[in-house]
Amino acid sequence: MTTENKSRFMNQAFEKLKNESQKVYDKRFSTSYKRKMTFESVLGWFALMVKYFLLYGLSFIILYPLIQQISIALRAPEDINNPLVLWIPETFSMMNFKISVIVLDYWTALKNSIMISGIVTILQILSTSLVGYAFARLKFKGQGILFGIVVASIVVAPSTIELPLKLTLMNFLGTGTSLLGSPNVLYILAATGMGIKSGIFIYLFRQFFRGIPEELEEAAHVDGANPLQVFFKVMLPNARGAMVLVGILSFVWQWNDAYFTANFVSKMNSDFATLTTKMMSIRNAIQGAIQQAGVWQLFDQDVTQNPLFTSMVLNTSAMLAMIPLLIFYLLVQKILFTEGIERSGLVG
Structure with a gap:
């Protein structure tokens, strides 16, 4: 081979x-x-x-x-005890809404709720942003201890300070003037950083301001600005995101508040009530609302003693109180809400 x-x-x-x-x-x-x-x-x-x-x-x-x-x-009141009605009402009716509007004194209570929540929100933003800026940028003795107290106030139950607050407000600044029964009580608490959940808002602003470059402040100081001028002209305009977040939370929490508003305002002044405090006394006003609505003849006289009927009116009243908040959310969620969360120190 x-x-x-x-x-x-x-x-x-x-x-x-x-x-x-x-x-x-x-x-x-x-x-x-x-x-x-x-x-x-x-x-x-x-x-x-x-x-x-x-x-x-x-x-x-x-x-x-x-x-x-x-x-x-949307269920007709006469179907409240009908076992065949579960999800879809047999008879659609707006009677529950009519009774709830009367029980809540809806338009007056709505006006009071919007006024209190709006003013408290503005005051909360101003006071908590100022305190948050002080903790973030200014150096002073006892700063750590004071901030620890602020954080601790987040978990303190409101009932813990109710008595001393009432005693203080009954004799405001030693003048013998009582502020109880007036919405000014809520405005004073918000303006002094003692409003609903103010500790959380102070913490949010502190975290936000700590993330802003110090060079902005230094440039303002070089131009002769004092700390207040730096805060209002430099820091606050850049805190849009945090202000939006705090504004939304403050407005919603004040709107839903029943404790402070009832104990410091409504219980002392029955003529002034919000939607939330009105709902607390709804059981005692159903009979008068039915008579005022002119539909008493449509019901059995014992209907007001029926817990299911009471729950139905209470349920409808809660919807009426919730609708303005839903509208408020729809107006702000796409514009500013996402930015507020991203820039408030909660993420990243």
Whole structure:
């Protein structure tokens, strides 16, 4: 056998061995790869199903009370004891809304709620932003201790300081003048950094101001500005995000407040009430509301003693109190709310 033939034979044998090895490799590893891809596909499909299951489940849990509330509000009062009516009312009626408007003295209470919540929100923003700036930028003795007290005030129950506050307000600044029964009480508390959840707002502003470059302040100081001028002309205009977040939370919490408003204002002055405090006394006003609405003849005289009917009116009243807040959220959520959270020190 010549050298050329030997070389050709060796090449053919090598190619044959190579082809056989490739076939074995393809058969073994392609099957494993296919199995892996199939497993990953099934796993991804299963994860997607679990994700949507949890998403729809949580959505239902969140929306269930609202759907039920709307269903009850649109139900005719005579169907309250009808066991066949669960979700869709047999007879749609706006009677519950009519009775609730009278029970709440809705338009007067709405005006009071908007006035108190709006003024308190503005005062809360001014006072807590100023305190937050002081803790973030100014250096003074006892700063750490005072900030610790501010943080501790977040977890202190309002009832703990109710008595000393009332004693102070009954004899305001030793003048013998009582401020109880007037919404000015809430304005004073908000302006002095003692409003609802003021400790949280101070903390948010402190975190925000600590994130603003110090060079801005230094440039203002070089131009001869004092700390107050730096705050109002440099820091506060740059705190738009934090101001929006604090404004939204302050407005909503004051709107829903029943403790401070009832104990310091409404209980001392029955002529001044908000939607929330009106709801607290709704059980005692249902009978008069039915008579005032001119529909007493449509009900049994014992209907006001029916806890289901009372709950139905209370449910509808809660919807009427909630509608202005929903409108408020819709107006601000796309414009400023997201920016307020991102720039307030809560993320990042």
